[in-house]
Amino acid sequence: MTEDNTPTYVSKGQEFARDMNYIPDRILASGSSLDPLDDRFPSGSKDSPRDVQVWPVEPGRYRLVAAKACPWANRAIIVRNLLGLEDVISIGLPGPTHDKRSWTFDLDPGGVDPVLGFERLQQAYFARFPDYPRGITVPAMVDVPTKGVVTNDFPQITHDLFFEWRDHHRPDAPDLWPDDLREEMESVMQRIFTEVNNGVYRCGFAGSQEAYEAGYDRLWTAMDWLEERLTDRRYLMGDAITEADVRLFTTLARFDPVYHGHFKCNRNKLTEMPALWGYARDLFQTPGFGETIDFDQIKAHYYVVHTDVNPSGIIPKGPSLEEWHSAHGRS
Structure with a gap:
C-alpha cells in the first residue's frame, strides 16, 4: 500500500504504477x-x-x-x-x-x-x-x-x-493560478508530478533493480532541472507563490527524513542542493506552509505503514530538522 492507502501494483520486474482513478465529483x-x-x-x-x-x-x-x-x-x-x-x-x-x-x-x-x-x-x-x-x-x-x-x-x-x-477567499489570498503563466505552469506541474512527486515512489516501490535504477535516474534528472530553475528565481514561476510551489514543497519536505533513505533516493540530500534547499526553507517559513508539516507524523507513517520496505517498523531518530528555521537568503 502507498501512504494514501491505494495499491502499489508493483510486479516483479516492473516499475511502480499509481492508480489515478478517483471519485470525479x-x-x-x-x-x-x-x-x-x-x-x-x-x-x-x-x-x-x-x-x-x-x-x-x-x-x-x-x-x-x-x-x-x-x-x-x-x-x-x-x-x-x-x-x-x-x-x-x-x-x-x-x-x-x-x-x-x-x-x-x-x-x-x-x-x-x-x-x-x-x-x-x-x-x-x-x-x-x-x-x-x-x-x-x-x-x-x-x-x-x-x-x-x-x-x-x-x-x-x-x-x-x-x-x-x-x-x-481572504482579501489578500495569493493568485495560485495566474492566467498569464497557466500554460507554462501546467507543464511544470506535470513534470514535477511524474518525475518528482511520483518519482520518489517509482524508486521506493520498484519491482526490480532495473526498474529502480531507471526511476532513480529519472528522479535526479528532474531534481537537477529544478535546482537549475530555482537558481535565478525565487519561486518556480517567478516572484510569487503558485500552485506549482505547493505541489513541489510537500515532496521536498519529506525528502531527507524519508525519501533519501526509505525510498533509496540517495544520490544526495536536499540539504546538499543549495537552490532547492534554500527554496524549501523559504516556503517552510512562509505562513500557510511550515505549520502543516509534522515530521514525527511523516516518519511514523512511512516507516510503520510500509512493512514491505521497512519490515522492522523501526522509525529513525534523525535527521536533525532545526535548520528548516535557518535563514534562507532568498527574499
Whole structure:
C-alpha cells in the first residue's frame, strides 16, 4: 500500500504504477460548469464509481479530511490555509498510520472525528458507495449533512479550492493560478508530478533493480532541472507563490527524513542542493506552509505503514530538522 492507502501494483520486474482513478465529483460555484479535466471519466466509464455529480459551494457544508503525513493531502491543507478557508471548510486530521482498511481518527478524543462521528474515513466512503472498490484515500471532501464522501480527486480538490471558492477567499489570498503563466505552469506541474512527486515512489516501490535504477535516474534528472530553475528565481514561476510551489514543497519536505533513505533516493540530500534547499526553507517559513508539516507524523507513517520496505517498523531518530528555521537568503 502507498501512504494514501491505494495499491502499489508493483510486479516483479516492473516499475511502480499509481492508480489515478478517483471519485470525479466536483464542488462548483453557482454558474460554473464542468471543465475538460472531467474528460478523464466519460459517461459510463467503468473506472468511475458513477457519472460526475456537481455539488454546490456552501460554507460550512464540507469537511476536508487530510492526514498531515500524506504529501497529497498536505497540498490541500496548505491551499486551504493560503486562501483563508479555515472558517469555511472544516478539517479532520487522521493519524499518521493506517491498516489495509482505512485511515483512522486516532488523534481525536475517543478515536472519533468530532464532526462526522466516524472512527474511520472508510465509513464516509461507504456512506455514499457501500461497495466502494478502491483504496480509501486522503484528501477527501466529505458532505457533513449526509456524512458521505464527495470526492477524493486530490489535484482537482486544490484546483477547485482556488477557482470555485473565490468568493470566500481572504482579501489578500495569493493568485495560485495566474492566467498569464497557466500554460507554462501546467507543464511544470506535470513534470514535477511524474518525475518528482511520483518519482520518489517509482524508486521506493520498484519491482526490480532495473526498474529502480531507471526511476532513480529519472528522479535526479528532474531534481537537477529544478535546482537549475530555482537558481535565478525565487519561486518556480517567478516572484510569487503558485500552485506549482505547493505541489513541489510537500515532496521536498519529506525528502531527507524519508525519501533519501526509505525510498533509496540517495544520490544526495536536499540539504546538499543549495537552490532547492534554500527554496524549501523559504516556503517552510512562509505562513500557510511550515505549520502543516509534522515530521514525527511523516516518519511514523512511512516507516510503520510500509512493512514491505521497512519490515522492522523501526522509525529513525534523525535527521536533525532545526535548520528548516535557518535563514534562507532568498527574499
